[in-house]
Every structure is written in structure tokens, then in C-alpha cells.
Amino acid sequence: MGVLEDLKAKLGESGVLEGEAAAEKAQGGWSHLGxxxxxxxxxxxxxxxxxxxxxxxxxxxxxxxGGKTGLVEGGNAEGLIALSLERMNKIEAIDPVSGTMTAGAGVPLQAACDAAEEKGFFFPLDLGARGSATIGGNIATNAGGNRVLRYGMMRELVLGVEAVLADGTVISAMNQMLKNNAGYDLKQLFIGSEGTLGIVTRAVLRLRAAPKSQDTGFVAVDEFAKLPKLLRHMEAALGGTLSAFEVMWEDFYKLVSTEPAQGRPILPHGSPYYVLVEGLGGNQDEDTPRFENALMGALEAGLASDAVIAKSQAERDAMWALRDDVAQVINLFPIFTYDVSLRIADMETYIEKVKADLSAKVPGHSLIVFGHLGDGNLHVIVGSHDGTPETRRLVEGIVYDPLRDIGGSVSAEHGIGLEKRPYLGWSRSPAEIALMATLKRTLDPKNILNPGKVLEPEIKAAAE
Amino acid sequence: MGVLEDLKAKLGESGVLEGEAAAEKAQGGWSHLGxxxxxxxxxxxxxxxxxxxxxxxxxxxxxxxGGKTGLVEGGNAEGLIALSLERMNKIEAIDPVSGTMTAGAGVPLQAACDAAEEKGFFFPLDLGARGSATIGGNIATNAGGNRVLRYGMMRELVLGVEAVLADGTVISAMNQMLKNNAGYDLKQLFIGSEGTLGIVTRAVLRLRAAPKSQDTGFVAVDEFAKLPKLLRHMEAALGGTLSAFEVMWEDFYKLVSTEPAQGRPILPHGSPYYVLVEGLGGNQDEDTPRFENALMGALEAGLASDAVIAKSQAERDAMWALRDDVAQVINLFPIFTYDVSLRIADMETYIEKVKADLSAKVPGHSLIVFGHLGDGNLHVIVGSHDGTPETRRLVEGIVYDPLRDIGGSVSAEHGIGLEKRPYLGWSRSPAEIALMATLKRTLDPKNILNPGKVLEPEIKAAAE
Structure with missing residues (x-):
């Protein structure tokens, strides 16, 4: 066909893979790549x-x-052309005076973090897919992860981007400054729009001061209402250094600290909630006593029922290994995974309702809840005895429906892709979706950029 | 006329001011309101x-x-209808569990900060116009100020907005969560677009933990290259609590610490740079020694040539009073004021060039430079013996032209409005400006929203 011939003429044979070679590249995605x-x-x-x-x-x-680690079929390229940014993987510059990094979209997150560290800086984005996920993918999905509370999502970590519009127009908005209000902030269009409004090719990242201390604690909490209080207590007591506040519901904690999992309990089973708390600061000698005092204060105030502080890197690693061992949900297969956000004040009631509905409608289910409580973000995993589309839809209803009334979101950090597209209207009004469709139509009138992702094609057509 | 009659019928007589009453409302703007x-x-x-x-x-x-404190004629309503948000000034709710505030666009910034404080929280936006500037105006201009380094600009402090499009469509995107990636983040369209794409009516603000400590220091630095090093040193040493790093060039410092100014020198005159450094932390007893050690370390490393720490609120106030006494530039009238941003690495050369060009072309000029160095943001004020349009254009050329080659911005935090519109192309490429015009045309096809601000009307026409 003409398009591929034209592309080969320009990019060379190694720039255009077809058949087996293309199919091979589509393997190993964290969700279906088609x-x-x-x-x-x-x-x-x-x-x-x-x-x-x-x-x-x-x-x-x-x-x-990008790194093909998306979880919602945002990269499904069935029958389409996949444009891999893997060759645009150069870290072009680090400016140690301004504290910025200029990088290609294909640079893996871990490589960017390592390069920052080598120059005495810190790039704070941290998520499970760090070894494969790329800067471009992080931008396209507005990635979140474990340190959003302190440093924000990818949107806050990007100063500038270069992106290519559907018609090939290059928008080079490679701003290097924290402050720039010369006209509309166009990069926002490309952050979190999952490749539907443009393709990000390069970016300027904001680097932070490398932390010189790390304090990690593991806390048991005996009722939900104490979790946000503990969060506010730690925020205030650590004065700006609280970097992670990861909550595990009891079922999650048991799953990752019991065989066949490798992990073992850090605090005894039996508490309804466990929290991994971490501070990243400027001076280990000063920060450790401060961290200890903060946790002591939480125990004295009854906000925590038990607590332990990592005394070595091995102990710290063991705490994070529990939090990160999400793969244990494989024991509950078939499973459905969700990534929702809602006001912290609504969480307890919400989870109770999900539990009750699952008990009533999904016999033999299991429910695993954990997440970034401070961000309003919960990961909800439901194991079921069957993985049929009917059961999937039933469980989706149980998890997503209650979010409609309370202003919750069907996607905290994974995006919409194909998988959550039917539920976009649960979290966005018709006016909002119509405006999204207007933007899509304006920037991509032929609907060639990741077509069918995020927005229903019929909504787009109906609005025309 | 029909429009005003229709509006009176709906809003009542007190909702529509004409003649004298309207003219009176147009008084007192910080720039011309028409x-x-x-x-x-x-x-x-x-x-x-x-x-x-x-x-x-x-x-x-x-x-x-909003509060009519804009500095670039973004609110100039000459011959048009002004829509004041002053009656939408209710703080609707504070959610102490999630740490959010829901407020009308007309709430003054100071009122929002006070309401947050009453509930034990902190809303970190801080700028000179805090008593009059409103939340809606802060959003429309993506306001910055003194604590951007730590907490970000207004864009980072807003979780959700409600805005009305040109045709009256209400976009209610009142997200309450730190993380929400369900579709495009529409609020970004309305933040920093100066009322040209929609009118913000309500917002959800992110509140932070109230700081329990405040440490303020005043530092003399003997060469420019040491300033960014001092910044990085303090960032690292204060481990997340560095909240202000305000640099004053010598001429600014002399101006605000010499009669007729009220202020007196905190450190002796004679240093090329002075820095106001502040940390906001969680524990005064622990933070003060840490702050002292950090400054001591800076002195020992030669990054600072002299330093003093505020020992009382009065001493702290005196330091901030110098920084805030920008009004002293009245003694240099007529003046032209600029708000630029550029890479820190380019600053020294840039200011040298501006100085040299002023010396060559503007006899008897004065040059005052200060700003938020960590943000790349410098405020540049040029006094001249005449304030003619010709001299203004000459000085604009001297200040803005060098920014073109180095990726600097003609507007760090004040916006473009009418005043900087001719220079938008200094900081944005034709492709970027064309995309801005496309957005404007799509969202406001009749060009009724703040017409002629930010974008040249002719650029808009040419693109059609």
C-alpha cells in the first residue's frame, strides 16, 4: 500500500516493521495491543x-x-499503524543550573531517574512500570504513582513538550521555566489525552533536589476515620517531607504477606488497615528523630494502633515489596482491576457498598483494596470464579455505579483507553464530553490519532 | 438596547450598572480598565x-x-460589557477530610487563605494583590507569586473549575481529587487563558497542611553564579521546606532600603545580590536549627558572603517589607515594568545585555531587577526620563528582544492581556500561536470573550 511505501522510502526498512516483526513488537503489552x-x-x-x-x-x-505498560488498552493498534517512540530515547541535556532535563519521548522512566541522580538531582515520578514505561507514555497518560502527594502527577513534572499534531504540524513548546504565561499553555492538551490529540516526541522535565534522607514506617490503623487524620498529622509533623502514604486494606495485606507470596507480615495480621508512610528529606540525622516523633505522636493520639520504622535498607525494601507485590492477585484469577478516585470522606461508605453488592451478586468473590489514599486514589481488584463478559459488566456496575452520585472518577491514573470508555459518562457530564469531542474534532478532524480511544466514535459523530 | 434590557429583566436593576455607576466600577484598576x-x-x-x-x-x-489587579490590561473593557464576579464571593464548603475548598470565583484570595487557616489548613498562593485579587482572576491568569518554588502556580492549586463557555454552556468540572484521568483535563483550558476561552465561576482548591514553623533569612551573595548554587544548597538542606527564594539585585535593594523608602538595610549595601530565603515546616524547635545550619553551611561553602536570620516576627516582617516595597519604583517615574522568565543559566548574561543596551540607548535610565529566581522569573523595571510611546517601544525591544533567542518568556506570571500582545511571538512560534487561535476560534467562534486579548485579532482572521 502507498502509505507504507512512502514511510519506508523516508524512514528506511528498519523504520517500518510488518508481518511477523510487527506482530512480535505487539507482544508483552500490559494490556492488549492488537x-x-x-x-x-x-x-x-x-x-x-x-x-x-x-x-x-x-x-x-x-x-x-511508549513502554506498552498501559493498563486500559490505550495502545491497542488492531489493524492500525503503531508508531513506536522507542528510537527517540536520548537524554539530550541536563541543565544543572535550572534543574531541568530535556529528553526524547522514548526514554524509559527509570533511565530518566538514573540520569537525574547521576547529576545530583531527583526525578520524582515513581510507579511499578518504571523500567519499561517511557517519558512519552507518562505524559500521554498523566502518570501518577507513589509520590503524587508530594510532587504531583506527571502534569506537574513537565515544563515543556514537543508534540506533532494529526496533520504533521510540529508544536514545539519546550519551555524551560517554572513560570511561563505567554499565551495558552498548549502542553496541557497533550498531557493525559492518551495520544488522541497529538504525539509527544520530546519533553522538558523539572528535576528536584535529591533527597538526602529517607524514613519509612509501617503503621496499623483500627478504623477508617483515623486514616485521613493520620495523613494530616504526618503531613503537618513532617513539614513538607511526607512523600508516600500508601494504604492497604486488610485483605490486600494478608494476600501479600502470606504464602504463596514471598512477603511476611511486618505488623501482625488483624488490623483493618495498614499504611506505608515515607518521608524524603534533607538530613538523615535530623529527619529520623522527627519521623520517629511523628509516629510516636500518632500512637499517643490513638491514630495508629501499632507502628514500626525501617532500621535498614533491607527493612525498607521489605515494606515496599509488600506494597508493590500486586502480582499476588494472580492467585485470585480471574480478576477485574479498577483504578478509581473519590473524596476521602466518601471512601469508607463506598467500599462498604461495593462489598455488600459483591456479596449479594457475585458469589465466591474476593475483594482487594489498596492505594494512594492522600490522592483519593484506590485500586480495587475483584476476583471472581468466572471471567465472562457478563460477570465483568456486573462487577463494573458494582464498582463504577456508586461513583456517579459522589463525583468520583472511573480513572484516577490509568486513563480511559478502550477499556473504560463506556464509563466515561459516569465521571463526566454530557457537556464535558461534548467539549472533549469538540477538541478532538478540531485537532484531529480525520480521527487518525488513536481513533476510538477515550471518546466513543458515535459521540464524535453525533456531535458533528 | 436589547441586550441590556434582557439582562436587566433577568438579573434585576442592581445586576446591571450603566453610565456613572459603571464608570465608577472601572476606577481603581491596577491597569487600564477602559x-x-x-x-x-x-x-x-x-x-x-x-x-x-x-x-x-x-x-x-x-x-x-475579578479583583481588577491585573497588570497587563487583561481587563480592559473599553466599549464592551464587563462581567464582574464580585457577587459570586461565597466560600461554599471546606472539606477537612480531603483538604479541599469549594469557592465562588469572586472570593478574594486573602479571604480564601483566611478561611483555610480557620480550619487548620493553608492555601499557599501568595502575591502582593492578595487583598483584592480573586480566586477567579488567579485562575484566569494562572497566578504565581512568592511560593511557586514549593507549591506551584495556581494551575497546581486548583483541582476543579466550573466555567461558562461563550455560548452559555456550563462546563462543571468540579473535581475534588488529586488524581482524575477520566478524559481530557478540561479545566486546563480555562486556567491562564485570561478569560478568552470561558468564564470561571467556581473552583475547587487544594488545601495544604498548615505550616507550624517559619524561618526567614536574608543573605548577601557576591556573584551571580553562586545564586543557583545557594538555591540548590538550601533546597537540599531544608528537605522540602524551602518556600521562598527571592532575589534582589543591588539597585532594587538600595531603592527599598534608602530614603524616601521606609525600609532600612538588613545587611550592608555593597553586595551585588541579596536573597530572602524562607522555609515553612512542621516543628519550630527542629526547623530553626536546621535552617541555621543550612545558612551556616552556605557561608562556609562561600555561597553566601553574609547572612542574618529573623529572630522575631518584626524582623521577619522587615525582611518581607523590603521585598514587597515595589511601590518605591514610583521615585523613578516614568517607568516601564516587565515580568519575564528565562533559564537561570541565561540570567546573568541577559541582565548584562539589557544594562548595556539601556546605557547605550536610554540616557539617564534606571534599572531595577528582582524576582523569583528559582522559578526563572525576573521582574524588570526600567525608569526613564520620558514615558513616550517611542521610548516605551525602545525599552520593550531592549528587554524582550534578547529573550527570543534563548527561549525566554515575555510573561512569567502577569499574562499577555493587551499590553504584551505584540510580543507574544517573541516567546511562541507561529505554529503555537496558530494552535492558540484555533482553540479560540473553536471555543468562541464569535470572538465575544475578552476580544482582542492575548491574541491579535488579525492573526485570528488570517487563520480563518
Whole structure:
């Protein structure tokens, strides 16, 4: 076909993979990537521009691929062209005076973090997929993770981006400053829009001062209402250094600290909630006593029923290993996984309702809850004895429906992709969705950029 | 005329001011507000929607007014309808569990901060206009100020907004969570777009833990290259609590610490740079020694040539009073004021060039420089013996032209409004400006929202 010939002529044979080679590239995704017609591997922004211009002229759909660790089929390229940013993986510059890094979209998150560390800085985004997920994918999904409470989501960590529009126009908004209010902040269009409004090729990241201390504690809490109080207590007592406040419901904690899991209990089983608390500060000698005092204060105030502080890196690692061992849910297969957000004040009632509905409607289910409480973000995993589409829809209803009335979100940090598209209207009003469709239609009138993701094609058509 | 009659019928007589009453409302702006045809004072989002629907049908231009403290004629309503949000000034709710505030756009910043404090929280936005500037205006301009380094600009402090589009459509995106990635983040359209894409009526603000300690120091630095090093040193040593790093060039410092100014020198004159450093932390007993050690370390490392720490609130107030006494530039009248941002690494060369060009081309000038160095944001004030448009243009060229080559911004935090509109192209590429115009045309096809601000009308026309 003409498009692929044109792309080969420009990018060379190694820049355009088809057949087996393309199918192989589509393996190993954390959610289904489909079978792309071809995988295109541009090496420069100018090549990305050429690819999109060519596809735009032909009305050919294009799906951007980063580290392929998305969880909601945002990268599903079935029958379309996949545009992999894997060759745009250079860290172009680190400016130690301003504290910024300029990097290609294909740089893996871990590589960016390592490069920052080498220069005495810190790039704070931290999530399970850090080894594979790329800066471009982090931007496209507005990635969150474990330190949002302190440093914000990817949106707050990006100063500038370069992106290519559907028609090949290059928008180079590589701002290097914390403050820049010269006109509309165009980069916001490309952050969190899952490759549907443009393809990010490069970015300027904000680096932070490298922490010089790390204090990690593990806390048992005996009732939900104490969790937000403990959060506020630790925030205030640590004066700006609280970096993680990860809550595990009892069932999650048991799962990751009991065989066949490798982990063992850090505090005894039997508490309804466990919290991993971490501070990243400037001076270990001063911060450790402060952290100890803060936890002591929490125990004295009755906000915590038990607590332990990591005394070594091995102990710290053991705490994080429990939190990170989400893979144990494999023992509950088939499972359905959710990533919701809601006001902390609504969480207890919400989880009770989900529990009650599951008990009533899904016999033999299991329910695993954990998440970034300070961010309003809970990960909810439901194990069921069958994984049929009917059961999936039933469970989706149980998990998503209560969010409609309380202003909750069906996607805290994973995005909408294909998987959550039917539920976008649970968290967004018709006016909001119509405005999203207007933006999509304006920036991508031929609907070639990740077509069908985030927004229903019929909504788009209906609005026209 | 029909529009005003319709608005009176809906809003009542007190909701529509004309003639003298309207002219009076246009007094006291920090930049020119023009003479509006009428000032409309809706009390609800529904009324704002009615006003815009009516004006949209009639093709009537509307300029939103908040606290009227904008500095770039963003609120100039000459011959147009001014829509004041002053009656939408209710703090609707504070959620102490999630740490959020829901407020009308017309709430003054100081009132929001006070209400947060009453509930044991902290809303960190801090700027000179705090008593008059409103939450809606802070959002429309993406306000910055003194604590951006630690807490971000207004964009980072807003979780949700409600806004009314040009045609009266209400976009209620009153998200309450730190994390929400269900579709495009529409609020970003309204933050920093100066009322040209929609009018913000309500917002959800993120509150932070109230600081329990405050440490303030005043430091002399003998060469520019040491300033960013001192910044990084303090960031690292204070481990997350560094909240202000305000640099004053010598001329500014002399101006505000010499008669007729009220202030007196905190450190002796004679240093090229002075820095006000502040940390906001969790425990005064622990934080003060930490702050002292950090400054001591800076002195020992030669990053500071002299330093003093405030030992009382009065001493702290005296330090901030110097920084805040920008009004002293009245002694240099006529003056031209600028608000630029650039990479810290470029600052020294940039200021040298501005100095040299002023010396060559503007006899008898004075040059005052200060700002938020960590944010890349410098305020530059040039006194001249005449304030003619020709001299203004000459000085604008001297200040703005060098920014073109180094990726600097003609507006760090004041916005573009009318005043900087001719220079938008200094900081944004034609492709970026074309995309801004596309957004404007899509959301406001009749160009009724703050028409002529930010974007040149002719650019808009040319793109059509």
C-alpha cells in the first residue's frame, strides 16, 4: 500500500516493521495491543511529522506506543499503524543550573531517574512500570504513582513538550521555566489525552533536589476515620517531607504477606488497615528523630494502633515489596482491576457498598483494596470464579455505579483507553464530553490519532 | 438596547450598572480598565450562563472582572460589557477530610487563605494583590507569586473549575481529587487563558497542611553564579521546606532600603545580590536549627558572603517589607515594568545585555531587577526620563528582544492581556500561536470573550 511505501522510502526498512516483526513488537503489552498493520519507528520529530502527514493524507489511523505498560488498552493498534517512540530515547541535556532535563519521548522512566541522580538531582515520578514505561507514555497518560502527594502527577513534572499534531504540524513548546504565561499553555492538551490529540516526541522535565534522607514506617490503623487524620498529622509533623502514604486494606495485606507470596507480615495480621508512610528529606540525622516523633505522636493520639520504622535498607525494601507485590492477585484469577478516585470522606461508605453488592451478586468473590489514599486514589481488584463478559459488566456496575452520585472518577491514573470508555459518562457530564469531542474534532478532524480511544466514535459523530 | 434590557429583566436593576455607576466600577484598576458600556453583576453560574448566551446571540463582547489587579490590561473593557464576579464571593464548603475548598470565583484570595487557616489548613498562593485579587482572576491568569518554588502556580492549586463557555454552556468540572484521568483535563483550558476561552465561576482548591514553623533569612551573595548554587544548597538542606527564594539585585535593594523608602538595610549595601530565603515546616524547635545550619553551611561553602536570620516576627516582617516595597519604583517615574522568565543559566548574561543596551540607548535610565529566581522569573523595571510611546517601544525591544533567542518568556506570571500582545511571538512560534487561535476560534467562534486579548485579532482572521 502507498502509505507504507512512502514511510519506508523516508524512514528506511528498519523504520517500518510488518508481518511477523510487527506482530512480535505487539507482544508483552500490559494490556492488549492488537495486531497492527505495521510498526513505524521514527528516530526524529521530523520523521514523526512525516509519518503523521502521510497518514493524515491517507486517513490512516495511528497509535503511539511508549513502554506498552498501559493498563486500559490505550495502545491497542488492531489493524492500525503503531508508531513506536522507542528510537527517540536520548537524554539530550541536563541543565544543572535550572534543574531541568530535556529528553526524547522514548526514554524509559527509570533511565530518566538514573540520569537525574547521576547529576545530583531527583526525578520524582515513581510507579511499578518504571523500567519499561517511557517519558512519552507518562505524559500521554498523566502518570501518577507513589509520590503524587508530594510532587504531583506527571502534569506537574513537565515544563515543556514537543508534540506533532494529526496533520504533521510540529508544536514545539519546550519551555524551560517554572513560570511561563505567554499565551495558552498548549502542553496541557497533550498531557493525559492518551495520544488522541497529538504525539509527544520530546519533553522538558523539572528535576528536584535529591533527597538526602529517607524514613519509612509501617503503621496499623483500627478504623477508617483515623486514616485521613493520620495523613494530616504526618503531613503537618513532617513539614513538607511526607512523600508516600500508601494504604492497604486488610485483605490486600494478608494476600501479600502470606504464602504463596514471598512477603511476611511486618505488623501482625488483624488490623483493618495498614499504611506505608515515607518521608524524603534533607538530613538523615535530623529527619529520623522527627519521623520517629511523628509516629510516636500518632500512637499517643490513638491514630495508629501499632507502628514500626525501617532500621535498614533491607527493612525498607521489605515494606515496599509488600506494597508493590500486586502480582499476588494472580492467585485470585480471574480478576477485574479498577483504578478509581473519590473524596476521602466518601471512601469508607463506598467500599462498604461495593462489598455488600459483591456479596449479594457475585458469589465466591474476593475483594482487594489498596492505594494512594492522600490522592483519593484506590485500586480495587475483584476476583471472581468466572471471567465472562457478563460477570465483568456486573462487577463494573458494582464498582463504577456508586461513583456517579459522589463525583468520583472511573480513572484516577490509568486513563480511559478502550477499556473504560463506556464509563466515561459516569465521571463526566454530557457537556464535558461534548467539549472533549469538540477538541478532538478540531485537532484531529480525520480521527487518525488513536481513533476510538477515550471518546466513543458515535459521540464524535453525533456531535458533528 | 436589547441586550441590556434582557439582562436587566433577568438579573434585576442592581445586576446591571450603566453610565456613572459603571464608570465608577472601572476606577481603581491596577491597569487600564477602559469605560465599559455596562457592568453586569451576576450572582450565580446560571446567571453567568444567561448573560453569555444573550451576548453570544447578539455578538456582544464580554470582559470578565475579578479583583481588577491585573497588570497587563487583561481587563480592559473599553466599549464592551464587563462581567464582574464580585457577587459570586461565597466560600461554599471546606472539606477537612480531603483538604479541599469549594469557592465562588469572586472570593478574594486573602479571604480564601483566611478561611483555610480557620480550619487548620493553608492555601499557599501568595502575591502582593492578595487583598483584592480573586480566586477567579488567579485562575484566569494562572497566578504565581512568592511560593511557586514549593507549591506551584495556581494551575497546581486548583483541582476543579466550573466555567461558562461563550455560548452559555456550563462546563462543571468540579473535581475534588488529586488524581482524575477520566478524559481530557478540561479545566486546563480555562486556567491562564485570561478569560478568552470561558468564564470561571467556581473552583475547587487544594488545601495544604498548615505550616507550624517559619524561618526567614536574608543573605548577601557576591556573584551571580553562586545564586543557583545557594538555591540548590538550601533546597537540599531544608528537605522540602524551602518556600521562598527571592532575589534582589543591588539597585532594587538600595531603592527599598534608602530614603524616601521606609525600609532600612538588613545587611550592608555593597553586595551585588541579596536573597530572602524562607522555609515553612512542621516543628519550630527542629526547623530553626536546621535552617541555621543550612545558612551556616552556605557561608562556609562561600555561597553566601553574609547572612542574618529573623529572630522575631518584626524582623521577619522587615525582611518581607523590603521585598514587597515595589511601590518605591514610583521615585523613578516614568517607568516601564516587565515580568519575564528565562533559564537561570541565561540570567546573568541577559541582565548584562539589557544594562548595556539601556546605557547605550536610554540616557539617564534606571534599572531595577528582582524576582523569583528559582522559578526563572525576573521582574524588570526600567525608569526613564520620558514615558513616550517611542521610548516605551525602545525599552520593550531592549528587554524582550534578547529573550527570543534563548527561549525566554515575555510573561512569567502577569499574562499577555493587551499590553504584551505584540510580543507574544517573541516567546511562541507561529505554529503555537496558530494552535492558540484555533482553540479560540473553536471555543468562541464569535470572538465575544475578552476580544482582542492575548491574541491579535488579525492573526485570528488570517487563520480563518
Amino acid at each position: 495486531t497492527p498493520k505495521a510498526v513505524i519507528r521514527p528516530a526524529t520529530t521530523e520523521e514523526v511529522s512525516f509519518v503523521l502527514k502521510t497518514c493524515h493524507a491517507a486517513g490512516q489511523g495511528v497509535v503511539a506506543w | 469605560t465599559p458600556k455596562a457592568v453586569i453583576r451576576p450572582a450565580t453560574t446560571e446567571e453567568v450562563s444567561f448573560v453569555l448566551k444573550t451576548c453570544h446571540a447578539a455578538g456582544q463582547g464580554v470582559v470578565a472582572w
